[in-house]
Amino acid sequence: RKEVEQDPGPFNVPEGATVAFNCTYSNSASQSFFWYRQDCRKEPKLLMSVYSSGNEDGRFTAQLNRASQYISLLIRDSKLSDSATYLCVVNGPTDTGRRALTFGSGTRLQVQP
Amino acid sequence: DAGVIQSPRHEVTEMGQEVTLRCKPISGHNSLFWYRQTMMRGLELLIYFNNNVPIDDSGMPEDRFSAKMPNASFSTLKIQPSEPRDSAVYFCASSLATTGSELTGELFFGEGSRLTVL
Numbered sequence: 001r002k003e004v005e006q007d008p009g010p011f012n013v014p015e016g017a018t019v020a021f022n023c024t025y026s027n028s029a030s031q032s033f034f035w036y037r038q039d040c041r042k043e044p045k046l047l048m049s050v051y052s053s054g055n056e057d058g059r060f061t062a063q064l065n066r067a068s069q070y071i072s073l074l075i076r077d078s079k080l081s082d083s084a085t086y087l088c089v090v091n092g093p094t095d096t097g098r099r100a101l102t103f104g105s106g107t108r109l110q111v112q113p
Numbered sequence: 114d115a116g117v118i119q120s121p122r123h124e125v126t127e128m129g130q131e132v133t134l135r136c137k138p139i140s141g142h143n144s145l146f147w148y149r150q151t152m153m154r155g156l157e158l159l160i161y162f163n164n165n166v167p168i169d170d171s172g173m174p175e176d177r178f179s180a181k182m183p184n185a186s187f188s189t190l191k192i193q194p195s196e197p198r199d200s201a202v203y204f205c206a207s208s209l210a211t212t213g214s215e216l217t218g219e220l221f222f223g224e225g226s227r228l229t230v231l
Contacts, residue, residue, distance in 0.1 A: 034219075043204060043222035044156070087156070100169060101146075101220060105155035 004104035023071040023088030031092035117223035131193040138207030
């Protein structure tokens with residue numbers, strides 16, 4: 001079982017749509033959580049941290065459910081420029097005892113005009 | 114400000130050849146990471162250093178891979194001998210860990226080195 005699992009997509013949505021991505025992690029001892037964005041053939045970049053109480057940054061809302069070991073990212077009013085792969089990232093001891101950032105395989109979003 | 118700098122950006126080599134990838138982290142960052150990205154396996158952590166000391170190299174695939182960080186501003190990842198299955202994008206990233214080797218979460222990635230082994 002992967003330590004961080006995401007639906008690979010692709011999610012094809014029209015401009016202006018609301019889209020949600022989900023992510024589950026396997027280690028209940030994981031301590032912090034993030035969403036990174038990766039454009040095609042580019043490096044990953046931090047999009048936002050995910051806090052226990054949920055947090056919002058403009059059109060982006062991130063939520064964490066520790067009991068279910070589940071993280072979500074909601075994008076409202078999608079723009080063409082939101083087209084990218086969104087990586088769920090978990091920090092903390094892994095199933096093998098490593099302390100590291102573990103990346104999910106990513107969910108690809110394509111926003112269409 | 115300069116970000117993480119990696120070289121080469123692209124390398125095509127033949128099986129059996131030695132490959133050396135280079136990384137200059139952001140000045141002042143005390144943690145450095147080498148990741149490998151493929152379509153099949155996504156982003157995998159190979160090794161990370163804190164204050165130039167390797168903390169965890171359990172992600173290094175096998176003995177053909179080695180990494181060094183001789184000083185705070187330079188790291189190398191070497192593959193010898195290279196094999197076609199090593200073809201991937203290799204990313205270096207750096208971070209400022211605020212408490213010993215604790216990871217703060219924001220990694221700054223270089224643009225990557227795209228390796229093709231024929």
